[in-house]
Amino acid sequence: MSRIVYVNGEYVPEEEAKVSIFDRGFLFADAVYEVTAVLDGKILEWEGHVNRLERSLGELGMTMPVTRDELLEIHRELIRRNTLDQGGIYLQVTRGVADRDFAFPKDTPETLVLFTQARNLTDPKDGIKVISAPDIRWQRRDIKTVQLLAPSMTKMLAKKAGKDDAWMVEDGYVTEGTSNNAYIVTEDGTIVTRNLSNSILHGITRAAVLKLVAEQGIKLEERPFTVEEAKKAKEAFFTAATAFVCSVLEVDNVTIGDGKPGPIATRLNDIYIEEARKAAI
Template identity: 50%
Template structure:
């Protein structure tokens, strides 16, 4: 039996799921989405993801299609029906269907879809060895704090980075690093402070970022929220990035500059361990 998804208010086989031609998510990217990691059949930081999902929809003036408690029930049912032990649950809400016009009626019914993706999240090569990130001008719109389905800039940047031999890409704007194409960027200068940009319209408020910062506070580690330049990033002692599907991933090269001799640094390793312990999954890792 194939994957079961949630579409048109019911659980259906993926091959039977349909979205209308005139859905604004398809025509305009007029939609918000969210992704929650699943490990051992359990969702990780889901409360943070759902809070961000609700905020994104509010910023777009799209109503929640149902209460958050019902969305949690759907997530859990999808995990159970698909016997998902490791991977992610994806949610998306578009403004709804209407003939193609930039302006829209206030009474559209939102389109809600959800599905699971099975994928390896633990003990990946990137988590063990670190990644090399390319540098690119930030191509995105100004409201990056809203997790919209408009991801073409990220798609193009990631593809170009891969073609250039990099694993991922960090964006730069006005001389400072904004964030990764699908992650939050962190650096560790030689004073051992953990530095990341403060939340603003320029960056997505990362859920894994927030969870890790709570852990840093509990461990007595100093996190400094401020902008940093590309030059400062390339002169850092260590660097890493966070996301829901990759947790804490060491960055060992930024552009053509190696960090730490190309090996993940000791503080980054500690942060990985803190996050995995909090998620209850460290025993499955070989870091």
């Protein structure tokens, strides 16, 4: 049975879903997106994701095509129709359909599409190996746009090197992973992660995990760190909406710690899942 997806007010089988070739998301990557995690058939971090969606749209001069309540109901209906227990819901809003022109069209209805992706989010995590690579993205990474060719190309550099992902580097400092926020743990147990700016995406899971870090009394430094710092770290990990907290075992062929998932990352992942489940809607 195929998935049921949402396209501009209609729930249709994925094989029947269509968007115009003149959609600006297709022609210009003129679109934003969000991915929300689903556990036990419930949505995690809803307020954070919808707040960021509205911010991204506002930064591009776009508006929400439906109300918050309507958008939540669309998510829930997709969960019901696809009997989704664990996984994610992908949402994309484009500026809509108009003849090809670099100038933004006026009074064009936005395109709204959503679909589900089933996956197990709670299995124990083995950790990943990363390489470092130049960050070749544009300067507004705080907007969650669909302009993902650069991180996709960078991800493929890692795959060709036999690794799982890449940590992107700008001016000598790690910005983030191709689809996640990056962290290291120093010898004294301090968590270090890059401070918020236009250089990185303001991760929703990042915010939730840093709140847990504070509650657990773990020291935190929000600042850029170098690849060399990462290689010497006691632990390294990343956070993402459908990966939660996952250890990084190796950076540029240098083993981090003992080469196994670190205790701090493992602990934070367990606590995050427990607290996220409590707050899921």
